[in-house]
Amino acid sequence: xxxxxxxxxxxxxxxxxxxxxxxxxxxxxxxxxxxxxxxxxxxxxxxxxxxxxxxxxxxxxxxxxxxxxxxxxxxxxxxxxxxxxxxxxxxxxxxxxxxxxxxxxxxxxxxxxxxxxxxxxxxxxxxxxxxxxxxxxxxxxxxxxxxxxxxxxxxxxxxxxxxxxxxxxxxxxxxxxxxxxxxxxxxxxxxxxxxxxxxxxxxxxxxxxxxxxxxxxxxxxxxxxxxxx
Amino acid sequence: xxxxxxxxxxxxxxxxxxxxxxxxxxxxxxxxxxxxxxxxxxxxxxxxxxxxxxxxxxxxxxxxxxxxxxxxxxxxxxxxxxxxxxxxxxxxxxxxxxxxxxxxxxxxxxxxxxxxxxxxxxxxxxxxxxxxxxxxxxxxxxxxxxxxxxxxxxxxxxxxxxxxxxxxxxxxxxxxxxxxxxxxxxxxxxxxxxxxxxxxxxxxxxxxxxxxxxxxxxxxxxxxxxxxxxxxxxxxxxxxxxxxxxxxxxxxxxxxxxxxxxxxxxxxxxxxxxxxxxxxxxxxxxxxxxxxxxxxxxxxxxxxxxxxxxxxxxxxxxxxxxxxxxxxxxxxxxxxxxxxxxxxxxxxxxxxxxxxxxxxxxxxxxxxxxxxxxxxxxxxxxxxxxxxxxxxxxxxxxxxxxxxxxxxxxxxxxxxxxxxxxxxxxxxxxxxxxxxxxxxxxxxxxxxxxxxxxxxxxxxxxxxxxxxxxxxxxxxxxxxxxxxxxxxxxxxxxxxxxxxxxxxxxxxxxxxxxxxxxxxxxxxxxxxxxxxxxxxxxxxxxxxxxxxxxxxxxxxxxxxxxxxxxxxxxxxxxxxxxxxxxxxxxxxxxxxxxxxxxxxxxxxxxxxxxxxxxxxxxxxxxxxxxxxxxxxxxxxxxxxxxxxxxxxxxxxxxxxxxxxxxxxxxxxxx
Numbered sequence: 022x023x024x025x026x027x028x029x030x031x032x033x034x035x036x037x038x039x040x041x042x043x044x045x046x047x048x049x050x051x052x053x054x055x056x057x058x059x060x061x062x063x064x065x066x067x068x069x070x071x072x073x074x075x076x077x078x079x080x081x082x083x084x085x086x087x088x089x090x091x092x093x094x095x096x097x098x099x100x101x102x103x104x105x106x107x108x109x110x111x112x113x114x115x116x117x118x119x120x121x122x123x124x125x126x127x128x129x130x131x132x133x134x135x136x137x138x139x140x141x142x143x144x145x146x147x148x149x150x151x152x153x154x155x156x157x158x159x160x161x162x163x164x165x166x167x168x169x170x171x172x173x174x175x176x177x178x179x180x181x182x183x184x185x186x187x188x189x190x191x192x193x194x195x196x197x198x199x200x201x202x203x204x205x206x207x208x209x210x211x212x213x214x215x216x217x218x219x220x221x222x223x224x225x226x227x228x229x230x231x232x233x234x235x236x237x238x239x240x241x242x243x244x245x246x247x248x249x250x
Numbered sequence: 251x252x253x254x255x256x257x258x259x260x261x262x263x264x265x266x267x268x269x270x271x272x273x274x275x276x277x278x279x280x281x282x283x284x285x286x287x288x289x290x291x292x293x294x295x296x297x298x299x300x301x302x303x304x305x306x307x308x309x310x311x312x313x314x315x316x317x318x319x320x321x322x323x324x325x326x327x328x329x330x331x332x333x334x335x336x337x338x339x340x341x342x343x344x345x346x347x348x349x350x351x352x353x354x355x356x357x358x359x360x361x362x363x364x365x366x367x368x369x370x371x372x373x374x375x376x377x378x379x380x381x382x383x384x385x386x387x388x389x390x391x392x393x394x395x396x397x398x399x400x401x402x403x404x405x406x407x408x409x410x411x412x413x414x415x416x417x418x419x420x421x422x423x424x425x426x427x428x429x430x431x432x433x434x435x436x437x438x439x440x441x442x443x444x445x446x447x448x449x450x451x452x453x454x455x456x457x458x459x460x461x462x463x464x465x466x467x468x469x470x471x472x473x474x475x476x477x478x479x480x481x482x483x484x485x486x487x488x489x490x491x492x493x494x495x496x497x498x499x500x501x502x503x504x505x506x507x508x509x510x511x512x513x514x515x516x517x518x519x520x521x522x523x524x525x526x527x528x529x530x531x532x533x534x535x536x537x538x539x540x541x542x543x544x545x546x547x548x549x550x551x552x553x554x555x556x557x558x559x560x561x562x563x564x565x566x567x568x569x570x571x572x573x574x575x576x577x578x579x580x581x582x583x584x585x586x587x588x589x590x591x592x593x594x595x596x597x598x599x600x601x602x603x604x605x606x607x608x609x610x611x612x613x614x615x616x617x618x619x620x621x622x623x624x625x626x627x628x629x630x631x632x633x634x635x636x637x638x639x640x641x642x643x644x645x646x647x648x649x650x651x652x653x654x655x656x657x658x659x660x661x662x663x664x665x666x667x668x669x670x671x672x673x674x675x676x677x678x679x680x681x682x683x684x685x686x687x688x689x690x691x692x693x694x695x696x697x698x699x700x701x702x703x704x705x706x707x708x709x710x711x712x713x714x715x716x717x718x719x720x721x722x723x724x725x726x727x728x729x730x731x732x733x734x735x736x737x738x739x740x741x742x743x744x745x746x747x748x749x750x751x752x753x754x755x756x757x758x759x760x761x762x763x764x765x766x767x768x769x770x771x772x773x774x775x776x777x778x779x780x781x782x783x784x785x786x787x788x789x790x791x792x793x794x795x796x797x798x799x800x801x802x803x804x805x806x807x808x809x810x811x812x813x814x815x816x817x818x819x820x821x822x823x824x825x826x827x828x829x830x831x832x833x834x835x836x837x838x839x840x841x842x843x844x845x846x847x848x849x850x851x852x853x854x855x856x857x858x859x860x861x862x863x864x865x866x867x868x869x870x871x872x873x874x875x876x877x878x879x880x881x882x883x884x885x886x887x888x889x890x891x892x893x894x895x896x897x898x899x900x901x902x903x904x905x906x907x908x909x910x911x912x913x914x915x916x917x918x919x920x
Binding site: 066106110114124153154207208 | 283288289327368400440443708
């Protein structure tokens with residue numbers, strides 16, 4: 022604590038800092054809303070239900086819609102794209118009707134799944150009938166389509182330049198895009214607010230570092246205050 | 251159900267009419283899942299006649315699942331392709347979709363409402379008329395507005411927003427209490443709900459004084475406390491719609507406009523500045539908000555020079571020109587049209603705006619806009635040139651450099667009447683005597699011929715503009731130009747225009763005659779030869795008690811004819827004019843008429859000899875000198891002065907003063 026006056030940086034000690042922190046009043050309800058927002062957006066239905074019982078915070082949307090959304094998401098993650106398509110169309114037909122890029126990516130994922138299961142003929146037919154017209158409508162789709170069809174050209178797809186398409190992360194990517202579109206259609210933000218708050222915390226600390234020494238939070242998980250240097 | 255993909259579309263369509271309910275349901279789901287997001291599949295199923303079959307299910311089935319699926323399928327057919335919307339409308343399923351709104355099962359209501367929204371989002375929709383024919387549908391929609399289900403209330407608001415095209419519709423919607431419901435939605439935490447509610451409110455108040463005033467004075471002040479703050483926050487679309495609401499009120503409620511110019515800081519004046527600033531920023535916004543922002547801006551500033559100044563100060567012209575410079579190829583036709591309208595409004599009254607536009611190099615895109623494939627764009631670009639042509643400086647320089655005359659002539663023959671109207675109005679200014687473009691118009695006889703043929707148009711605006719332009723063309727024109735123009739127009743046509751059913755056209759036609767008979771005695775002679783019948787027509791105007799504006803012009807024709815030879819003066823004397831002149835001299839409602847009437851007397855009594863004494867004697871017998879005496883104490887000093895001159899001539903006719911004869915011509919910027 023208390024360095025000499027010669028120091029260029031102002032130092033704020035732990036006691037002073039904690040006192041200042043406790044002066045900032047954050048309403049409990051706001052904290053609870055933040056938690057609920059995270060649970061709902063990330064799709065933790067059970068946790069959201071329990072949290073609702075415990076805290077009394079009302080979720081921003083009907084929890085049953087989370088279940089629907091999670092079923093759709095799971096279907097893509099496990100490779101049942103057609104199933105996911107039907108479910109999302111039941112949920113709200115406008116989602117895929119007004120979002121050509123998402124629709125293309127789901128069709129592309131369907132093609133990938135056909136190739137993965139070795140149904141070459143079916144895959145070719147599907148590419149020609151369903152995907153080729155989308156490629157004609159949009160140049161960017163055409164390039165992605167060509168890349169996907171290239172999977173058929175390699176015997177050892179795992180070592181091909183397009184191997185990433187068969188990766189599980191490709192399914193995750195498609196599933197997340199679909200998840201985000203459903204959330205948007207329900208007038209909900211695509212991302213939970215908590216991570217962006219953490220980003221703001223990190224940014225604010227970096228800004229502050231240039232001017233003062235203060236008890237910093239380095240361990241974001243436990244939020245422990247480190248003594249100022 | 252991967253097997254479904256294998257079924258042939260023909261079989262699926264056949265199954266839509268199957269007697270077996272579960273087969274129908276399966277076929278419906280197959281169609282729906284295949285067409286959603288898929289343009290080519292939609293076209294394929296429309297061709298196979300699937301739409302009427304789906305409509306039939308919607309019309310006659312009652313089972314929830316069938317209704318939900320058929321409503322969803324209909325909505326998807328109507329999404330994204332015009333032929334789909336047409337097929338849906340042709341199938342006659344709209345009343346059945348409306349029926350779903352009163353179904354007991356919320357899933358049916360939601361599916362039906364979504365489909366309706368799809369249909370009402372398109373330009374092809376029968377714009378609300380259906381609601382007013384279908385009993386109870388409006389009430390249903392309003393009930394849905396209050397639904398706890400976000401989707402349903404949002405859909406209800408967006409359907410309402412598409413039903414505000416006619417005053418009767420807006421009145422019916424307002425009378426059913428929609429405004430309160432919509433204002434209530436504005437306070438909802440869901441931004442999409444707020445957006446659709448704003449959309450409906452903006453549509454309800456556009457060009458509607460009654461609804462605008464209802465919004466302005468709504469209980470609880472939502473206009474001030476909710477709509478105005480939205481101008482600065484929320485999504486681009488919401489900002490735009492809030493701006494549109496303010497613009498609607500500002501255009502239709504005069505008291506709000508007064509507050510804007512004279513009110514204290516913090517009042518409507520600051521709101522206007524905030525709206526202008528928001529709109530100018532929105533110009534750069536991607537998507538619909540950026541596309542429509544110029545249109546709202548144009549609407550907001552159209553009638554107000556101070557708002558135009560505010561917008562110019564906020565660099566609206568630079569921003570809009572920048573968009574155009576980025577290449578009109580990347581902008582949709584609607585976007586280009588909106589930008590041109592905004593630019594036209596920005597330089598409609600202020601020379602500074604015109605200077606900015608020319609300097610921002612937007613002139614080239616404007617000129618090429620005159621040849622755009624879309625009629626709306628051509629009309630809007632033409633509106634820009636009209637605004638620019640109100641500047642003498644532009645007429646002499648930049649518009650000449652941009653060779654504007656040729657594309658403008660082309661537009662006179664445009665298939666779209668609104669394009670023709672704006673083009674002819676622009677030409678009115680282009681042919682003014684100080685414009686170097688005038689000689690181009692006259693030399694290239696094609697322009698005159700086109701104007702002459704527009705003067706025959708069935709459309710009164712086109713006739714008006716054409717005669718107006720021809721009148722300006724003849725302002726201070728030489729004899730050759732007059733002869734050339736009259737060769738194209740023809741005296742019978744001119745006589746007919748002077749008796750047009752529209753007063754405005756009559757007035758312009760008489761001004762044209764007035765310009766024609768201004769100048770040398772040969773010019774007068776050419777126009778008032780008995781064969782032309784013109785003098786007779788003009789005389790009849792005065793004798794028959796036409797409207798004051800028409801009479802003023804008719805009197806000035808007589809004034810100009812009376813500047814001619816002795817014979818011309820005697821021809822005026824031979825008309826009914828001298829006998830009705832007393833009526834005009836005594837017209838207390840209009841000093842202009844009195845001035846014109848006195849001028850007739852001045853010119854009839856100004857002479858170096860000839861018959862002047864006889865004319866004065868005849869005019870005295872009509873009691874006109876006594877009337878002139880009364881006018882010496884006229885409230886209008888111009889009338890007083892002229893009456894004095896006339897009386898001097900009456901008294902001094904034996905020794906005429908070397909006074910110049912006075913001739914009257916007329917030209918007007920359009």
